[in-house]
Amino acid sequence: MYELFVLGELMTGEKHGYMLQEVLKKAVGLGRKISSGTLYPLLSRMTENGWITLREEEETKGGRTKKIYGITASGQDRFRQLMAEPFDAPDAEAQNTLRLKMVYFQYVDREARLACLKQYLRLLEQNLKHVSQFEADLIAYKPEPEKQRVQLLRVFDHRKRLGEVEARWIKDEIERIKERQEE
Structure with missing residues (x-):
């Protein structure tokens, strides 16, 4: 994920390491x-x-060297490759990615x-199916203790509702992209 972030940020233009670190802190939550x-x-x-270049500049305050990073053509290829990589599982890491x-x-x-x-x-739909099946099993078999089962x-109701909302948003976004002619 961090590799994707760095290359993605450098697609927007050169950045120094501290700026990359600060933007990433805000981006991941x-x-x-x-x-x-x-x-x-x-x-x-x-x-x-060979995905990025490093250029050093001397800073005026304190005389420290500032490291400026830029993306190469090879880095742009790597970026597109990372953008095309499939998600591993429907987890928090996939959501962040x-x-x-x-x-x-x-x-x-x-x-x-x-x-x-x-x-x-x-992935979302697979996860919703899994949660619904486990929920159905809990209802059918009624394991003890009852308070924990309830x-x-x-918890499963919460997961289902969040998943349904996220799936609806993704479907809407797919339709929005399909409808846009200029892209």
Whole structure:
């Protein structure tokens, strides 16, 4: 996910490492942070792979060197490859990856956007089916203790409702993209 983020951000233009770190902190949401110890080794690997370039500038305040990163043609290819990669499972990581991909939809064609959304929708529908089946089993077999079973049914109701809302939004987004002629 971080590789996709870095390449996606660099598709918008050059950025220095600190700016990438700050934008990523805001993009992934509360409770999830990327440390310098994670970001800078990733940037080094991406530079070694030829996906990004590194240019150093001297900062005026404090005389520290500012590292500016840019994307290469190979990095743009890698970005498009990551945008086309399927999701592994309907989990929080897939949801975060979808959100990042959607931010960068402007850099891929319409078919890539639709494929991404449709594949994510299939995962949501599989998850909804799984939750509904487990819920039906709980209702049919009535395992004990009853208080726990009842609460577990409430949890599944919550998961189903969230999944249904998310699936509806994804379906609407697919239709919106299909209807837009200029893309």
